[in-house]
Amino acid sequence: MTLQMVGIEKSYSGFRVLRGVDLSVAPGEVHALLGPNGAGKSTLIKCIAGAINPEAGSIRLDDAPVEDLTPTRAFELGIAVIHQHLSLVDVLSVTDNLFMGHELRRGPLINRRAQRRVARELLDQFGIDVPLDAKVGTLPIGTKQLLEIAKAWHRTDVKVIVLDEPTASLSESETQRLFAEVARMKQRGARIIYTTHRLGEVFRIADRVTVLRDGMVTLQEPVASLVPQRLVAAISGGNEEAAGKRTATAGEVVLDVDQLAGPRFGPVSLQARRGEILGLYGVLGSGRTSLLETLAGRFRPSAGQVTVNGTRVAVTSPARVQRAGVALVPSDRQRQALWATRSASDNLLLPSFGRLAAGALRRPGRERGLFQRTATALDLQPPDARRAGGAFSGGNQQKLVLGRWLARIDELSVLLLDEPTQGVDVGARRKIYDVCRELTERGVAVVFASTDADEVAALADRALVIDAGRVIAELAGDEITEKSLLDHAHQFTGVTA
Amino acid sequence: GGVKEDTGSAKSGSCQRKKDKVIGFDYPLTSLAVYGDLKRFAEQRAKERGYELRYTADDENLQKQNANMQTWVTQQLPAIVSYPLEPASMEPLAKQARANCTVFVSYATPLQNEDASILFSGLESGKALGKAAGDWAAKHSGPVKVLILNNRDLAVGAQRDDGLKATFPGDAKNAEIVSTQKAGTRADGEQITRTVLQAHPDLNMVLAYDDDVAIGAQQAFLNAGKAADDPNIFIGGQDGSKEGLQAVQKGGIYRVSVAVRIRDIGFAVTDVAADLLEGKPNKGVNVPPVALTVDNPQLKDYLSDYS
Amino acid sequence: MTTTTSTTTSAASASAPAVGAKRDPIAVALRSALLIGLVVLTIFFTAQSNLFLTAGNLKNIALSGAVLMVVAVPQALLVIMGVVDLSVGSVIGLAGVVTGLLIVDHGMAWQLAALIGIAIGAVAGLVNGLLVAFTRLSPIIVTLGTLQLYRGITQFLRSNPPANFGKGMQLLGRGLYLGVPVPVWIALVVFIIGAIVLYGTPSGRYVYAIGVNKEAAFLSGVATRALPLIVYAATGAAAGIGGVLLSAQLDSAPPGTLGVGFELNVLTAVLLGGIAFSGGRGTMFGVLLGVAFLGVLNNGMTLMNVPYYAQEMATGAALIIGAGLDELSQHSQLIRAIGRRR
Amino acid sequence: MTTTTSTTTSAASASAPAVGAKRDPIAVALRSALLIGLVVLTIFFTAQSNLFLTAGNLKNIALSGAVLMVVAVPQALLVIMGVVDLSVGSVIGLAGVVTGLLIVDHGMAWQLAALIGIAIGAVAGLVNGLLVAFTRLSPIIVTLGTLQLYRGITQFLRSNPPANFGKGMQLLGRGLYLGVPVPVWIALVVFIIGAIVLYGTPSGRYVYAIGVNKEAAFLSGVATRALPLIVYAATGAAAGIGGVLLSAQLDSAPPGTLGVGFELNVLTAVLLGGIAFSGGRGTMFGVLLGVAFLGVLNNGMTLMNVPYYAQEMATGAALIIGAGLDELSQHSQLIRAIGRRR
Ligand SMILES: Nc1ncnc2c1ncn2[C@@H]1O[C@H](COP(=O)(O)OP(=O)(O)OP(=O)(O)O)[C@@H](O)[C@H]1O
Ligand SMILES: Nc1ncnc2c1ncn2[C@@H]1O[C@H](COP(=O)(O)OP(=O)(O)OP(=O)(O)O)[C@@H](O)[C@H]1O
């Protein structure tokens, strides 16, 4: 009476992503599926969801073979999947999205009344505070993530629940609520597969762990018998380095933001110094993204001033702000940063092409040189300039986006990063932290926003807690701990941590 | 400096005409109802004389016609009969063709570079329609409200329109042109006439650039509930297409179609080219447009061509 | 806790309705600047010609727009799904000519002939749908191809127009029922069906889902191939109906010209009505507005006897302005505020 | 359009090598099934008519494709950027008629008149660009609007075609330089410029970046408004050149018909050449193939004396097959394997 997968294999254009994976999950078990970026976790999950068909191997549910799976068939079998990349439809309402593909009907028509009733209950269950008729496109990403989860929850006979990095954009309080729901489903005997890059969570909810590397199982054990170090080693392949130390010392102020206000935030005043890493911590929807994106020139501020290196900057467009030495690594990689079908070279060098060109013409030699240097500095895997951006794993995609500004470090004064390690594995995360440190050593001020208190504690030299679009607390040095951040952030939200 | 005129592939004077009995007939308005009949007559005569006819697919498109004619010129067809959508654009091609020893017969409009032409004057056709309409209006006691449906995008349409303007309304003092619109198809004719009928419920004359458009206009009157033989209504078309003539024959509101004898033209397409190929002198033909009304004895002859 | 949440929620929901919730026609009307543009246009033409706002002329406008509406409704669904059918003009021609030649050459009863014509339209649409759904070809190039293919077949079938279809077809084309032309009734029925499909059935939600994010729709279990296929077939059938109606109106079916260029009219009406060519956005009410706008513009200018070149200029300018107005109503705070106030 | 982003497509495109990497022309050729289709077509026509593969006929094909090429090159850049200009046919008409009437009615030197015509084309393109870049209007509806607007203006300027432009224009239209028609030389130059822009300059990278992900391009500092604006103006200028060349070739400029329907030819060539209407994908070599395919098809069928309805059917079918071949070459393992082997 389990979910069993045996010998699953899958290749993409000759590249073997899954090489015979075995996995079984018993009723009432939470099974953590771990592994570095590109290990094949999402691919395996897509096989269970019926989104793709494996080339070899078999899936059995309750001892019955499952063949020719499609998303609809999977749903009928009681397999609920929350995919890593959101499957919500922006222009439709919350209710429409919750029931997409499996509407409650009255004859051929949608039974809207019943749908609204069930939707209301679901939203309350997950504590999602949005109007049922709101268009999903207008909601913050964290809320979308919760909706995505609720969408899989609206039926009672779920036998298998698969969650592919559900907490990547959730804050602590939402994560707790999710875990409570997971525990409830566990009680009911569901088989739960759970993927995450936040290893702490594994010890909070998982019963067993499977680690994938390069499409093969490298570790499969009950959590009880596991120590964190072994887990990290299994995921990173053993070559894990210690976290870098804070080395650079803060210099003069390079970024001076004075009473800046914009969409959904402000007024905000803050300063960032040369060689300093400034962390912005807050709950979902606290306005960090809007603040960073406004600083980067995406929105026009409604009030306030921005001064970079002592000169006032008219925040009118990203190009303008970049000329002043301020650049952004946005939070939504797929939508705001990546050219999935273009080469790694294009992705990495796009802002540099103009500078590398001689007159109007490109200089391929120089481009290759810069690509190689940057790719090496970032440890891009594989360091193939011609590979399409979308074909890289999440962590390496993030390196491409970050590398875009690393390649222009000579002109860079301030680097803004929004959720820099979202969906990024342990190894890549470390690399990104290292690059941030390196940047500070070369005199750049780094400002990053994160929903992960751990991350802020690990990386920031100074931290600002943001709530409702304003700075509500400032912490420095040793004050920055996970606990202090959570305390400050939740003090005003009324949710007990 | 280095740019030279393109005289076609062969040097002038040194070419040799092919011996094949092939005539190219380039007719760009393939969607017109008369095209089928025209082709039939040309084919009939070609069969009698042992010739093969070739056709183009110009899609009423000037550039396509140009490209297709250029292809034929290069191909050195022994003879080409072409209906130029735009006369000036055909001149250089006709010149090249003749330099290539191709017999070039112009259709519908005279060219400078031609061996002969098959003419049925658009101007005269328009004039004849104008005159027939004017005569009817003069005999008509009440006021005559006129809708003109022209199509000046085509050279022949512009000629017909010019002709019409030259003779209409003329002396018919009771005729008033209430609307002039462009219409190229039967559907245009119906739609525009319907709307103008709304503005002028007393509209009682439509003069159309061709029979297709006029048939659309007639349909609009019928759709508006007018009697098929309402004595107060005059619809006139041009071409002498089968449907146009049949409509005239019914003796209803479709009172005139200015016709050229499609049979004569069809025969001429083959005959003029074939004569010239065979060395017989032929200056071409000029088929006169005739305004055919129900009581015109020629109507039956013209119609019999189609049976 | 639960109670407070839901109160705030419902309060908020009143001010930000979602697409699906926009069905209240008056709210939509108030939010639509294009509608205001249409009203202005109507007032202008009424001032220019006292014939404009008469029952007869309105009937005339409705009749002119009827076939456009019939085809625009399923086309709108296609465009919302992110695909398009450019072959509708040729399908109109094909269906009309087939119907006509069955009646005229084969002496078939007009009802049967019309049904066969419509069925052939559906088949033509199905072919489009198969080509689009089961290959990765661009819908534009596929239907540009069939646009020519179907026209060629039509002209191959008959070179002269079949004509004189008899009483039944005449009544179909221009008969009145309760004082309203039959084609207008048909257009109304098609419109209502379209609106029910789009707003009342799960398939309507899938249409949006496919248009916005086909991958997401697929993962949610939506039939991302079958649904476009069905709507293509429906579009073909609608074009078939259009072809039958048009040839009934003309009492003849010219193979070379029936429906030529119609695809552009349909596309114009649909886009003007605020349906995004990139898919995922649009309303049925918008389609209605688009069709009405074009009909009024055309009719008014003919009534005013505007010369054809000026008509072309005005149509072009009106298209851009109309689309601009529609865009405005999607984004302007002002107009949204007016919409909220009621 | 979002259609192409089906599940399977996004999967495949992720693993395909990036477009920019495909620059090696021989590799491109080998990977292109459309090229193979073109070769097959050529062999077929050569077998059918011994005239097909003669210097004179090849010259004809090139001449008939020259203007198409001139306009297709900048149009391809627009389509890769995710926008489009449907007004090119009318801009051709406008520029040709203006040039013609300046020569004929005002006795202007043809060189100056041609320059003014081209400049007017550029202005018309700039207007399109401004409307598209600075409003949120769909490029399709904007340029459908200007398609009519510009045609109306053209017909307002002159109702009868200006004609007989004299020796200079004649040589421009059909004169030979080194045995090759002047318009073909111009098309070649435009093609080379287009290829250099797309592959040799940073702007070429921006063109792709805007087409694939405009938001990401904007955030990375690309001028996401100015660049489309410039390419629109360039497209207008190219259509202006096309208008001048066409009227030179025709030695007349009929206001109602010059360039009518040209936008569809251009779009067909561009899409056939594998440029995705949804933007972000395509090559200059593909444009060349698309133009050549259409030219060969048309010419060969005329040589073979195919009846007009059969030509329409064949063109339609060939379009779909051609697009299918191109699609195949983008995705087929087989063809990729061949490409890799060398
Ligand atoms: N109601 C809204 N309407 C339009 N855009 C919004 C809305 N809410 C958020 N966004 C935008 O969506 C993106 C992501 O939203 P998100 O909630 O992450 O940002 P935020 O509100 O700044 O919260 P956080 O502090 O968690 O980053 C940002 O670009 C933000 O500007
Ligand atoms: N559609 C696809 N086409 C080609 N390659 C793909 C495709 N999807 C995934 N891959 C490749 O398959 C490998 C496994 O990807 P997968 O998304 O399963 O990894 P993952 O373990 O989920 O990584 P992450 O932790 O970043 O989510 C990666 O190398 C990825 O580049």
Ligand SMILES: [Mg+2]
């Ligand atoms: Mg994954």
Ligand SMILES: [Mg+2]
């Ligand atoms: Mg955020």
